[in-house]
Amino acid sequence: MRRRKFFTFISLFGISMTLMILILLTSFYEHIFGGKYPEVYRDRTLFATMIEEADTSNGNNAMRRGPMSLSYINKYVKTLETPEKVAFSSSPNTVNTYGNGKKLKLFFKYTDPVFWEITQFEFLEGKPFNQQTIDANEAVAVINNDTRDDYFGKGVSAIGKTIEINGQDLRVIGVVRGCPITRMMVSADVYMPYHLQKRDPANTQLNGEYMVMALAKSKADLPRIQAEYNDVVKRIPLPKDDFFKPQVLNASLKPYFESMAADTFFNNSDGSTRARFYLFAAAFALLFMSLPAINLVNINISRILERSSEIGIRKAFGASSRTLVWQFIIENVMLTIIGGIIALVLSGAFIAWFNQSDLIPYADLAINWKVAIIAFVLSVVFGLMSGVFPAWRMSKLPVVDALKG
Amino acid sequence: MLSLSQIEKIYRTDTVETLALNNISLEVAKGEFLSIMGPSGCGKSTLLNIMGLLDEPTSGQITIENQVIHGYSDKALSQFRNEKIGFIFQSYHLINDLPVLDNVELPLLYRKVSSKERRKLATEALEKVGLSNRMKHYPTQLSGGQKQRVAIARAIVGRPDLILADEPTGNLDSAMGHEIMEILEQLNTADRTTIVMVTHDEGMAKRTHRLVRLFDGALVSSNQFYTA
Structure with missing residues (x-):
């Protein structure tokens, strides 16, 4: 050699x-x-990022596609019996805010309290919000450590302090170790309880702003959850108006890979993605x-x-x-x-x-x-x-x- | 020592059949220094290759040291060559990427010899041919005469009974050729090594014990100059 x-x-x-x-x-x-981290249960979690209503009658080819509304999730997903837990969170959005003398661009998410049970975030300080927080209509937030360091200064505790998001003053109740943005379902800089989201609660349509995670008791339960959900989806009445009369609702719970990659690269619905x-x-x-x-x-x-x-x-x-x-x-x-x-x-x-x-x-x-x-x-x-x-x-x-x- | 009996070698292609060796029978005694002469293409090298078990005859029988060479496996043949025969080629055939000492050690690599012993034997062989000061050199750094002396050292390092030399002085000037011839003569007389040498040089041939002439693949004459 x-x-x-x-x-x-x-x-x-x-x-x-x-x-x-x-x-x-x-x-x-x-x-x-x-x-x-923090999605250590990803292999026994199913995801739904979007639903699709379609009208293909009379040569029409109209469809409405997007995340789900709160009412849809509460009525048709939270009520599923096979999953151990169902959580939802909004698709990430960005907001500009000012802290520590500089402008910060932050990703934020609205979630329900179950979100903190399905994910296993490490709390560096404080704790997550829970149902009482929501019932008491408290304006609180959980932030990640980078946001804490940028907004309040390095090495400073953030608990009890106020962060301003979208003109709302939120009391920080928890600081988590952050995760990379590639974990799209869970990554954000700021997490807020869903009751602070003003628009969606009034929304009676199927489409809204939320994505769903359903945790199974075991991996073997995954097909059962999918079957139960498919059954529910078939019976969902589709709201019609003068302009859009959908007959079909395409909605399913899928493993992470399919839910993320299927729509992007291989748009097929036969489950072989x-x-x-x-x-x-x-x-x-x-x-x-x-x-x-x-x-x-x-x-x-x-x-x-x-x-x-x-x-x-x-x-x-x-x-x-x-x-x-x-x-x-x-x-x-x-x-x-x-x-x-x-x-x-x-x-x-x-x-x-x-x-x-x-x-x-x-x-x-x-x-x-x-x-x-x-x-x-x-x-x-x-x-x-x-x-x-x-x-x-x-x-x-x-x-x-x-x-x- | 070496006996060839009715050796025939035919080269076949799709259309042509060439008779390279025709019914050759030859005895070489132990300790003999035999030379083979003949015009180019008469089959000298083919004969030497068959003697050295590098090539197989089409028919006929080879006996070396009372062993009939027939039906040997590749492994057995390799081992036999390794122990009994040393080769010296006209174009030296040294491995240019290896230093002189490693080239000389080569035959011992295929025997159960420790690396220390290999080194010792190779150094001795190089001393015999007067090249002990060139051990770390590479073949490309040597003159033609020096290369041929390395090749001789390699041929004798395993102490074979038979040395086959294919025009060992063919690429050398007369002074160098003379030196190489002296080394071979020394090997033959001092160590009683049997040597078969193909040559074009009548003068060199006359220094051997016996000369056989080959013409068109057949033995045509034999001159005895000395006895072994």
Whole structure:
């Protein structure tokens, strides 16, 4: 390996870059779709971000699509019997406010008290709001630690102090450790109880401003919840007016991945979204890895052809075909292992840098070891195939021909 | 030591059949220094390759040290070559990426020899050919004569009974060729190593015990100059 520095460099570069990119991609995927802080129960939670009313009669193609109203949620989702808990929160909105002498742009959410039970936010100070808060019509808020540091100053306790949001003075009753904005269902800078949202309570339409999370008692309950909800949805009367007469309501509770990705990439309703995505991702990864693999095969073949005279010499002086094949196997495996180690070190360094860079506040990327190991094993296999096959062919070559070069 | 009996070698392509060696029978005694001469393309190298078990005859029988070489596996053949035969090639065939010492150690890599012992034997072999001061050099840093001396060191490091030399002086000037010849003669007389040498140089051939001439794949004459 040391002898052919350029070849070694090209091989190592190909192996380590491919592995690194795969490791980073899966790490980002996990970051977005994996069940991480504070959504530790994500794997037994179902989500609904939107509903869709459609009118397809008489060649019409009209539809109304959006988050749900409070009345809809209270009537049709909160009343479901199979889920352990149902929580709702508004889609995040931004607001400008002034604190500590500077302008702050904050994301805020309205939620119900159950939100704090389904999520597992870590309270650095204070506590969440509860039903009594809502019944007593208290103007309170829970904020995250960055907002506390920005608004009240670093190291200052915020409990009992007032933060102004949308012209409303809110008493801070809790400070949570923040989570990255990629956790769309739960991430915000400021959380307020839903009774402070003035518009929606009067809204009698199905569409409104809220998204839903339904926690199952166990993963096995997920299909039962979906079935119960589908049954309810079928019987919901659809309000009609002069302009819009929907006959169909498309509404369902889905696992996180489907509820987030389905609408964006693969808009289909047959429930195979995740399978399709994984197929797509696996095909992509394979294609992605095949490029350096083919490259490696090429390099190895030309390198071994170049070494045919060496093979001839070694055979003349007593190396058997098997010994030579082993020599190539060891060379290739060593190379791949070194490439894998480089990839891990580089990925680790990148992730460490990214997590503290604040490009995504609260980012908590980590290496997915399962994928890293699979990718590593695959590259060893590619390395073996690309090195061993030509070496085996060469080792079978008559010595006389090999010596001629 | 070495016996060839009715050796035939035919090269076949789709359309042509070439008879490279025709019914060759030859005995080489232990300790003999034999030279083979003949015009280009007469089959000298083919004959030498068959003697060295680098190539198989189409028909005929090879016996080395009373062992008939037939039906050997790749592994057994490799081991046999490794223990019994040393090769010297016209174009040296050194591995340019390895330093001189590693090149000389090569045959010992395929035996159960400790690395310390390998080093010791290779150093001794290099001393024998007068190159102990070039051990750390790479082949590309050496002259043709020096390269051939490294190749001789490699051929003798495993103490084989038989050395096959394919035009060992062919690429060298006469002074260098003379030096190489002296080393081979020394090996033959001092160590009683059997040597078979292909050469184009009548003068070199006359320094060996016996000369056989090859023409169109057949043995045509044999001159005995000395006895082993």
